[in-house]
Amino acid sequence: MPVAASAIYFLNLRGDVLINRLYRDDVGGNMVDAFRMHIMQTKELGTCPVRQIGGCSFLYMRISNVYIVIVVSSNANVACAFKFVVEAVALFKSYFGGAFDEDAIRNNFVLIYELLDEIMDFGYPQNLSPEILKLYITQEGVRSPFSSKPSDKPVPNATLQVTGAVGWRREGLVYKKNEVFLDIVESVNLLMSSKGSVLRCDVTGKILMKCFLSGMPDLKLGLNDKIGLEKEAQLKSRPAKSGKTIELDDVTFHQCVNLTRFNSEKTVSFVPPDGEFELMKYRITEGVNLPFRVLPTIKELGRTRMEINVKVKSVFGAKMFALGVVVKVPVPKQTAKTSFQTTSGKAKYNASIDSLVWKIRKFPGQTEATMSAEVELISTMGEKKSWNRPPIQMEFQVPMFTASGLRVRFLKVWEKSGYNTVEWVRYITRAGSYEIRC
Amino acid sequence: MSGHDSKYFSTTKKGEIPELKEELNSQYKDKRKDAVKKVIAAMTVGKDVSSLFTDVVNCMQTENLELKKLVYLYLINYAKSQPDLAILAVNTFVKDSQDPNPLIRALAVRTMGCIRVDKITEYLCDPLQRCLKDDDPYVRKTAAICVAKLYDINAELVEDRGFLEALKDLISDNNPMVVANAVAALAEIQDSSVRPIFEITSHTLSKLLTALNECTEWGQVFILDSLSRYKAADAREAENIVERVTPRLQHANCAVVLSAVKIILLQMELITSTDVVRNLCKKMAPPLVTLLSAEPEIQYVALRNINLIVQKRPTILAHEIKVFFCKYNDPIYVKMEKLEIMIKLASDRNIDQVLLEFKEYATEVDVDFVRKAVRAIGRCAIKLERAAERCISVLLELIKIKVNYVVQEAIIVIKDIFRRYPNTYESIIATLCESLDTLDEPEAKASMIWIIGEYAERIDNADELLESFLETFPEEPALVQLQLLTATVKLFLKKPTEGPQQMIQAVLNNATVETDNPDLRDRAYIYWRLLSTDPEAAKDVVLAEKPVISDDSNQLDSSLLDELLANISTLSSVYHKPPESFVSRVKAAPRADDEEFADTAETGYSESPSQGVDGASPSSSVGTSSNVPVKQPATASPPAPAAMPDLLGDLMGMDNAIVPVDEPATPSGPPLPVLLPSTTGQGLQISAQLTRRDGQIYYDISFENGTQGVLDGFMIQFNKNSFGLAAGEALQVPPLQPGASTRTLLLMVPFQNISPGAPTSLLQVAVKNNQQPVWYFNDKIPLHVFFGEDGKMERAGFLEGWKSLPDDHEFTKEFPSSVISSIDATVERLAASNVFFIAKRKNANLDVLYLSAKMPRGIPFLIEITAAVGVPGVKCAVKTPNKEMVPVFFEAMEALTK
Known part of the structure; x- marks a missing residue:
């Protein structure tokens, strides 16, 4: 049964109801009490996001300072329910213009009620595209191209848009200058053993698109991925161009992409929503270029002193540079005194996360930096258990670099009026979970 | 920029409701709108604003869509409490359903369907009929869902008005979203009906597959989920479906x-070509891995499902084990699930890498996770013979870190490894013995003691080691006591010298004379008799070779696994339980209070005893209670004698001999819990339960003959039990023809042959007939069958009784899964079991009930029950002079308040 929810509650951290909506009759009125009693006020909180209490199941997520709780009594589709919550939050954010928290909910409760009525009916998720909903659900508090019109006179063809085959784009858009912005954002995830061997390494990337195009354009995107290129060569019956190609492990697409066509022709073709959206996500595990190498040495000198030496090497092109590099080196809880020496950047001890935090604002390619630190510990009596060393974590951003080597080869735009478009492409690589055990 | 609605939550000092009333009737539009917003804000924070019903409904007739929606929201919340006034809204609804604006038409139909008031439902039919045929797809898609809503309120009405046919027509609608909603509605209606309503033919199949390409993401989920019921005719059709579904990955x-994965897995069963299957497995792996980069909650759902998928098709993710390595910052629930999958995917090829990971996890902070990691190493050792040695060396390294809980966990798994590979790794025993004094958990202690006993001949100072444990024998938990007893006997048999002889004397004395635990005492007696009559026989029994254990990491049996796989992505696949075990709603069962529900069960289910309607789930609870003595020493206990005492032998010693069959009797009633499933009983199924009728206790028992021949000569015997229950008359069962069943009431008399020790609810039963061997099974004695009809106390008597009993006679217990949905219903139900209501009071939002009950021989129970109506969780406190009865009493109360 694809039902996703019988009721949905938005609670603050104290457990007060901010907003709730009952979609079905099969759960009782005071389910929140049960949630508060058996989950919020116990150690259960955070141990499992799906719990059964009495005859009902509770699925919950925390987003900033709000718990969103879905209650069901049937064998509901859990994946659907969680995805609904994620999408609903994205929708609310797009309406509020940013934050989603307790205050935002209180300040927009009428709007949220209205949206909750629209995006789910009898527990079945309906259309959640912000683009379309903004056509006919408008509030004064909302930035919207239609806010000048009276809210009770909706766009006449709104209903056709909601249910239309292109349920994510409205017709009749006009832009003076037709522009497309592509952002390729990659997160590198690394898990390296203390001996320097790579245990796990992958890149999760996404292509974010900002479209300001008139009419109903058809777009086609070409990447330097192996399968796509081979298929293209096969279709045009000419040998594939040489050059760097990459192998995508998996791709997922925004609902605007024609999946059947992708499956048969390996081309990414779509009619884009207006404005900003996430076109696709991909994952790569082979041939990842790690932007940084980290070489830590940590020596425990007796029971009260430690010597930490961390060397970081940048291995991307010399003309590029990384921004906002942060290296977090965990130290024991009983750290008393620290002293540092760094070749670049600044380091300090942050007691709240029990780590030495070393920040380098700008890190050029093909260089290296080191930090050496001395840590003095308070000697504790009878502390038998040795310190379990959490991994070193790293944060960074490298503009115009992709760890996967992915490149956009082309972006073609067809529209019946035949206008010219300007395309902008940016690349950036960030640290995902970049961990080095020590 | 965002709204400023929070101002509506602020309240003024003046009487709020009258003020709102005034504003709602204001002549200014804006003021009315603000007032409605304030009402909704008050409703949100839980204030009762139902008294404003008429005033709010008066605002309904408005051109302002936002205001209209707010009024509708109010109606959905309060119509039920004001059914007569709700009628006032009907005219507006009907009018709105014909509005030129499709948004308003849809809104009216959507809202009407949410108002569960009979009178309104009648008026819903005509607008719904129109809207199902509306020109606007937005209205049609809303009307489609509305049919499901109406079916939930009044199924007959939906069928009479032909809405089902209209809904089926919508499957051919040209708008994909309408199709998707119609499919969702039909699937839901089918779920709650026993008749075939929505059957997917090959024709609808192709329509649905086409719609799949065009509808929204949610619509795709509805369609895919309904397709998962479709059984393809042959391999070709299955391949065709799979081909159309694969792009969804x-x-x-x-x-x-x-x-999509669910459908592909289901259809793969039919596909015969190994190439196609292999190819599909290859295609499914990457999308499954990608799910692990979603939000942690979604990862959790994905991991629970992947756990099932790798049990069915281990090849899918065989090469992807690295993606399940835990990240330091993963939430604990994600880590635990990843670990479980790593064990399943561990193979000779990747074990080195996996072991390195497990070792890393074993030094993390979270104790539960560390324990699980250590256990995982042990499970890999048992699963992969060639890697066992490496696993053991990792375990030994971990033991050397000397972190207390790591050592204990390691010893528990090493015991299992010894059982899996006897006579292979015993050389490490010396290392284990070094950590002896750090053990403080029962399971670890018991494991270590088992190892000492089992290998007593190889451990020079085995007697000293055991002796050190024996000093605290009386204080140890039962688990450890049992192991100590067995280990000492083993030691004595292996080294019959003076030291062990003294030890065995001491232990046997301790275990027979000074203990209350019947399991321990019985085991001790058996050893004692064995040792005194025939020490050689004792050797054969106690030192018998134990069967080699096997890996349990693929625990789910295949039929359950298939059922769960058919439910991928649903709660069932997350809980790893079939849906009917946690979904209370039964097919086509009318909505009713508990008592009515029991009535319908009586008439509707008399032939399906497996449905434990009363919620006490006796079969499962019996399963656990009978497991208790057997399970923990499973690795150590000598076979048959200790684990399963010879019941019939004991029975023969009792006064009332086995009684022959007389004449038949056929009572009827709610279905009985199955105690002897036909699989165990070689075709004979026995269901039974103790009940009290007219002041007498009866054993309500039914037999079902699933064998090929006639069964006759039924006899029954009850073992000694804490309440001395025994048969008070002969069991009367007629010869049973194949396929026939019979049910009878057997009069029981209490206090005949009372087994000593703390009372337990265990009732051991033996049944025999002329054709089959003797069957033994366990039942539970629900204490309330003893509660007398004279148990009602007066207020004063209760108070006096409560005061006169010292405080250490008061006990409390929480029943987390019990719910009191209505005080009256609960009181009535309890009274039916002779638990009598005395008084009640309110404490904040909690209701406190005072009740009394009385056992024969004048043992009173003074009971206090605290609960919030409708909220799961009931607290029960009791005072009684007979403390020993308390655990059994709580068992009974929990069953009664379920």
């Missing part, structure tokens, strides 16, 4: 991906 929505 690339969808960004995790629910679409999981539903």
Whole structure:
């Protein structure tokens, strides 16, 4: 049964109801009490996001300072329910213009009620595209191209848009200058053993698109991925161009992409929503270029002193540079005194996360930096258990670099009026979970 | 920029409701709108604003869509409490359903369907009929869902008005979203009906597959989920379906991906070509891995499902074990699930890498996770013979770190490894013995003691080691006591010298004379008799070779696994339980209070005893209670004698001999819990339960003959039990023809042959007939069958009784899964079991009930029950002079308040 929810509650951290909506009759009125009693006020909180209490199941997520709780009594589709919550939050954010928290909910409760009525009916998720909903659900508090019109006179063809085959784009858009912005954002995830061997390494990337195009354009995107290129060569019956190609492990697409066509022709073709959206996500595990190498040495000198030496090497092109590099080196809880020496950047001890935090604002390619630190510990009596060393974590951003080597080869735009478009492409690589055990 | 609605939550000092009333009737539009917003704000924070019903409904007739929606929201919340006034809204609804604006038409139909008031439902039919045929797809898609709503309120009405046919027509609608909603509605209606309503033919199949390409992501989920019931005719059709569904694996929505995986796995069963199957497995792996980069909650759902998928098709993710390595910052629930999958995927090829990971996890902070990691190493050792040695060396390294809980966990798994590979790794025993004094958990202690006993001949100072444990024998938990007893006997048999002889004397004395635990005492007696009559026989029994254990990491049996796989992405697949075990709603069962529910069960289910309607789930609870003595020493206990005492032998010693069959009797009633499933009984199924009728206790028992021949000569015997229950008359069962069943009431008399020790609810029963061997099974004695009809106390008597009993006679217990949905219903139900209501009071939002009950021989129970109506969780406090009865009493109360 694809039902996703019988009721949905938005609670603050104290457990007060901010907003709730009952979609079905099969759960009782005071389910929140049960949630508060058996989950919020116990150690259960955070141990499992799906719990059964009495005859009902509770699925919950925390987003900033709000718990969103879905209650069901049937064998509901859990994946659907969680995805609904994620999408609903994205929708609310797009309406509020940013934050989603307790205050935002209180300040927009009428709007949220209205949206909750629209995006789910009898527990079945309906259309959640912000683009379309903004056509006919408008509030004064909302930035919207239609806010000048009276809210009770909706766009006449709104209903056709909601249910239309292109349920994510409205017709009749006009832009003076037709522009497309592509952002390729990659997160590198690394898990390296203390001996320097790579245990796990992958890149999760996404292509974010900002479209300001008139009419109903058809777009086609070409990447330097192996399968796509081979298929293209096969279709045009000419040998594939040489050059760097990459192998995508998996791709997922925004609902605007024609999946059947992708499956048969390996081309990414779509009619884009207006404005900003996430076109696709991909994952790569082979041939990842790690932007940084980290070489830590940590020596425990007796029971009260430690010597930490961390060397970081940048291995991307010399003309590029990384921004906002942060290296977090965990130290024991009983750290008393620290002293540092760094070749670049600044380091300090942050007691709240029990780590030495070393920040380098700008890190050029093909260089290296080191930090050496001395840590003095308070000697504790009878502390038998040795310190379990959490991994070193790293944060960074490298503009115009992709760890996967992915490149956009082309972006073609067809529209019946035949206008010219300007395309902008940016690349950036960030640290995902970049961990080095020590 | 955002709204400023929070101002509506602020209240003024003046009487709020009258003020709102005034504003709602204001002549200014804006003021009315603000007032409605304030009402909704008050409703949100839980204030009762139902008294404003008429005033709010008066605002309904408005051109302002926002205001209209707010009024409708109010109606959905309060119509039920004001059914007569709700009628006032009907005219507006009907009018709105004909509005030129499709948004308003849809809104009216959507809202009417949410108002569960009979009188309104009648008026819903005509607008719904129109809207199902509306020109605007937005209205049609809303009307489609509305049919499901109406079916939930009044199924007959839906069928009479032909809405089902209209809904089926919508499957051919040209708008994909209408199709998707119609499919969702039909699937739901089918779920709650026993008749075939929505059957997917090959014709609808192709329509649905086409709609799949065009509808929204959620619509795709509805369609895919309903397709998962479709059984393809042959391999070709299955391949065809799979081909059309496979592109969905690339969808960004995790629910679409999981539903697509579900269909592919189901259809793969039919596909015979190994190439196609291999290819599909290859295609499914990447999307499944991608789910692990979603939000942690979604990862959790994905991991629970992957756990099932790798049990069915281990090849799918065989090469992807690295993606399940835990990240330091993963939430604990994600880590635990990843670990479980790593064990399943561990193979000779990747074990080195996996072991390095497990070792790393074993030094993390979270104790539960560390324990699980250590246990995982042990499970890999048992699963992979060639890697066992490496696993053991990792375990030994961990033991050397000397972190207390790591050592204990390691010893528990090493015991299992010894059982899996006897006579292979015993050389490490010396290392284990070094950590002896750090052990403080029962399971670890018991494991270590088992190892000492089992290998007593190889451990020079085995007697000293055991002796050190024996000093605290009386204080140890039962688990450790049992192991100590067995280990000492083993030691004595292996080294019959003076030291062990003294030890065995001491232990046997301790275990027979000074203990209350019947399991321990019985085991001790058996050893004692064995040792005194025939020490050689004792050797054969106690030192018998034990069967080699096997890996349990693929625990689910295949039929359950298949059922769960058919439910991928649903709660069932997350809980790893079949849906009927946690969904209370039964097919086509009318909505009713508990008592009415029991009535319908009586008439509707008399032939299906497996449905434990009363919620006490006796079969499962019996399962656990009978497991208790057997399970923990499973690795150590000598076979048959200790684990399963010879019941019939004991029975023969009792006064009332086995009684022959007389004449038949056929009572009827609610279905009985199955105690002897036909699989165990070689075709004979026995269901039974103790009940009290007219002041007498009866054993309500039914037999079902699933064998090929006639069964006759039924006899029954009850073992000694804490309440001395025994048969008070002969069991009267007629010869049973194959396929026939019979049910009878057997009069029981209490206090005949009371087994000593703390009272337990265990009732051991033996049944025999002329054709089959003797069957033994366990039942539970619900204490309330003893509660007398004279148990009602007066207020004063209760108070006096409560005061006169010292405080250490008061006990409390929580029943987390019990719910009191209505005080009256609960009181009535309890009274039916002779638990009598005395008084009640309110404490904040909690209701406190005072009740009394009385056992024969004048043992009173003074009971206090605290609960919030409708909220799961009931607290029960009791005072009674007979403390020993308390655990059994709580068992009974929990069953009664379920």
